[in-house]
Amino acid sequence: MRRDAIFIGIEVDQGALDEHSELPAHLTQVCPVDIYRETEGALEIVAENIDECVLCGLCLDTEHLGVAVGAVKVIKLYDDCAVLGAE
Amino acid sequence: MRFFEYEAREIVKRSGIPVTDFGFTTDAAEARTIAERIGGSTVIKSQVLTGGRMKAGGVKFADTPEEAQAHAADILELEINGQMPRGVLVDPKADVKQEYYAGVVWDGTAKKPVILFSDMGGIDIEDVAREHPAHVGRVHLSNILPLSDYQAKECIAQTGVTGKALQRLTPIVRKLAQLFVDNDMVLAEINPLAEMHDGSFIALDAHMDMESEARGRHKQLLKDLGVGDDETRMAREPTEFELAGEAVDNASHRGVAGNVTEFDGNIGLVIGAGGGSLTLFDAVRAHGGKPANYCEIGGNPSVEKACGLAKLVLQKPGVDKIAVMMSIVSNTRVDIVARGVIKACLELDMDPAEKIAIFRIPGAWEEEGFKILEKYGIEYADRSVSMHEAARRAVAKIAGPEAVTT
Numbered sequence A: 001m002r003r004d005a006i007f008i009g010i011e012v013d014q015g016a017l018d019e020h021s022e023l024p025a026h027l028t029q030v031c032p033v034d035i036y037r038e039t040e041g042a043l044e045i046v047a048e049n050i051d052e053c054v055l056c057g058l059c060l061d062t063e064h065l066g067v068a069v070g071a072v073k074v075i076k077l078y079d080d081c082a083v084l085g086a087e
Numbered sequence B: 001m002r003f004f005e006y007e008a009r010e011i012v013k014r015s016g017i018p019v020t021d022f023g024f025t026t027d028a029a030e031a032r033t034i035a036e037r038i039g040g041s042t043v044i045k046s047q048v049l050t051g052g053r054m055k056a057g058g059v060k061f062a063d064t065p066e067e068a069q070a071h072a073a074d075i076l077e078l079e080i081n082g083q084m085p086r087g088v089l090v091d092p093k094a095d096v097k098q099e100y101y102a103g104v105v106w107d108g109t110a111k112k113p114v115i116l117f118s119d120m121g122g123i124d125i126e127d128v129a130r131e132h133p134a135h136v137g138r139v140h141l142s143n144i145l146p147l148s149d150y151q152a153k154e155c156i157a158q159t160g161v162t163g164k165a166l167q168r169l170t171p172i173v174r175k176l177a178q179l180f181v182d183n184d185m186v187l188a189e190i191n192p193l194a195e196m197h198d199g200s201f202i203a204l205d206a207h208m209d210m211e212s213e214a215r216g217r218h219k220q221l222l223k224d225l226g227v228g229d230d231e232t233r234m235a236r237e238p239t240e241f242e243l244a245g246e247a248v249d250n251a252s253h254r255g256v257a258g259n260v261t262e263f264d265g266n267i268g269l270v271i272g273a274g275g276g277s278l279t280l281f282d283a284v285r286a287h288g289g290k291p292a293n294y295c296e297i298g299g300n301p302s303v304e305k306a307c308g309l310a311k312l313v314l315q316k317p318g319v320d321k322i323a324v325m326m327s328i329v330s331n332t333r334v335d336i337v338a339r340g341v342i343k344a345c346l347e348l349d350m351d352p353a354e355k356i357a358i359f360r361i362p363g364a365w366e367e368e369g370f371k372i373l374e375k376y377g378i379e380y381a382d383r384s385v386s387m388h389e390a391a392r393r394a395v396a397k398i399a400g401p402e403a404v405t406t
């Protein structure tokens, strides 16, 4: 699933979501500006908050859940779609 | 924040300075009761936060309690400079031998309080200072050292007052200075400070203005005086534009994007950071620019908050472009502010490159911020461009090169 705002885009791999039911709750918990919301186990990317992303990278740190690196992407739309943490 | 005269007098009274046996009321019949208690002639004074009461008919003399009631009824209905009175102050008519002036104000240039004293009271101190400078004494106070009678005495003596009057005035002026410091005032003024025929001194009128930011430190005093939390007590009522700015700031807890003050110029300002707002506002004016507003942005506001403020300024009638300028920021992120102001333009269907005359915010996350600005073609400056120079460029770009005076 991917959602773009003006400056930031967020992409979360659907396969990782299907495989790791705890991922939505984890993302909801770590993001300081409420970009992720878990509703009945499903993940929602909150459109109006996406541009508030502070590029902290907390949502990228999913290895301890067994989720592959790169399953969550924060994309800087203003910087040739550079992916946070991959520059 | 300003105090009504009856409140200012109460503050003066609490500091131990003699005041008259005045009374405050919102009811004409009670004005009569107060006048009966006082006995003799009285003065009925409208309680408004504006000058020109006498000229407007807001101060009247009464020889009897019945007359006091009638005057109070008239004054309570009388609007002065757009303000209805909070009530009336009923004061004994004093038999005065001489009127003096005593005041303490904040001297922004010296960054210290200064005591002002004049033996020509009852008129504006500015007029006395201009026309009779030898009749105004001035002594600066330390911000940290304790006050002493000596400072008050030195100030009074500069006007030629000697003897018993000097001895009696000294503790009054020292107490006024103490009141100023203790209550975080920016102005504490007694005018007139009257010398009675028996040689005693009494405060006949007082003006007090407290630093708004210090309200939290004086909750008990404000509660005792009945000043509500929602009363701004500014020199004028906030405009719709200013209220909208307050709403933007209150919409989220993150950072500051508010303290908006409306002016009638054409240069829209989104400014801030550690005193940067005042410096930049002054710099714009020094270059001949006419700001459309003042505001403060800092403390890392959300994108939405920066966007809300920029939108408000961009939509102000007469504003064509905004200048986004701050001092070097530490905790407020350049990229977040950049996103906010650009988003404001886009949501208003405006071209950011055209509407943002200059963006000068160096500091935290500036590389990221500059990438955003470049993408949208916005003219930006890093720390090699001073705030002064950025303000000059803003004036030249918004008001035209011919508007730049320095």
Ligand code: SF4
Residues within 6 Å of the ligand: A030, A031, A032, A033, A034, A035, A052, A053, A054, A055, A056, A057, A058, A059, A060, A074
């Ligand atoms: S990088 Fe930080 S702010 Fe941005 S989406 Fe991830 S957790 Fe939220």
